[in-house]
Amino acid sequence: MADFMKEGFLNHISLDCVIFGFHNNQLKVLLLQMKYSKEWALPGGFVKETESMEEAAARTLEERTGLREIFLQQFHVFSEPKRSKINHAVKDLKNSGAGPDEKWFNQRFISVGFYALVDFEKATPMHDFFSEKCEWKALEEIDRLMMDHNQILDKALETLRLQLSYLPIGYNLLPEKFTMPELQKLYETLLGRKLDRRNFQRKILSWKILNKLEEQKKGGAYKAPFLYEFNLENYNTALKEGLSDPM
Template sequence: MPPKKTILRDAAPYLPELTLDCVILSFHEDRLKVLLLRWKGTQEWSLPGGPIQRNEAVDAAANRILKERTGLDDIFLQQFHVFGEVERYNREEIRHKLKHLIDPDKWYERAVSVGYYALVDYTKVTPTPDAYTEQCAWWDVQHTPALLFDHNHIIHVARQALRTQLSWQPIGYNLLPEQFTLPELQRLYEAILGKTLDPRNFQRKMLSLGILERLAERRRGGAHKSPYLYRFKKEQYELKLKEGNLFFT
């Protein structure tokens, strides 16, 4: 199978000059993480992605690529932007950096990319490189390296979309484990929003929505008082999302 970023003129089974870029996000150790790939023989990193087959729906292509990189099916996936600027990045620089892997003459003169973000459980992912890369790893989304192509910009736009959609997409139960504490839920919201929230106001807001079920168990082993575990009442959560009643801005 051609690699994730085969923006090549002779890729006949694929739609010419149209690609996908996937911002795969997880939440681990109170940090929002993004999955990146390192190209063979380099220290250059980029997002997962790839071309779209001629007989393949765009969403199906995104799901295929995500399964290849994570090993997961049934991933929460959201299309968030189309990157179609004529000059998205320095093409000559890319050709030079990757000439040992791809013939510089075979790159597209231009590629339009459909951006997707995916929300996954960190513990369930098996990071898997593709044919042209040798490492697939999680990075703190706030401390990514300088990426190939325009992928730092794509991550920035994805984070903006995630913040906007936090009030009407099921972000929480796609990034948290099934059972979690209120402080863990707050730290997830803070990681997405990029700001500190008042604990009392946050807990009052979340509990007033009726979307959380408190369990009998507590989180043990911490330095502080053992907090109760909660889980989402998914039907009520979906209803509140439809009402757009989850704003924390």
């Protein structure tokens, strides 16, 4: 019998979702607090035999937020053997009494990272069986996460920033109607630096993914900014074909 078929050779697959939301000009991430270890963790899950990873991730996202049809993308596989050694999630699983199968817990876990961009207002955080809380956390207030989830979060952000240059971003993150300053704040938050207001507007508009609406946003202070909505047709085209050609 070949090595890789032995019982001890089993590698279990899980997935972790980095669910981004945007609120009060802050980028937030949906986190769970584990029942027993009290550690904070990214929402995760397992794949059913009849599902693709993408379907499993979408299911996980829906179970934690109630949201469907969201931009959700795999970005990296995390497979360091050590990542599941000091596995507090395993402790939580054990303590939960969900399954006392010692053998199963001793397996090694390889996790596929997904990230999603959702509308903060529309999401309804719901914790799962292993956790007792589900909350939005601003990036700055996130400290130590369970296992290698800090790394996973970092990699998600890094990927998102890269994609920012060739994919349209914002459709699921912002409300239906939004202002140019709001969109700019989103980009600034994601990139981690200030952008020139006028150059930003010129660039975004050149992508033709926005529809300009009537003047509104009268509630705010000072001059009322115009409202925009995404032009879904062009937006989706840009998602498929990218915003600019390489080289």
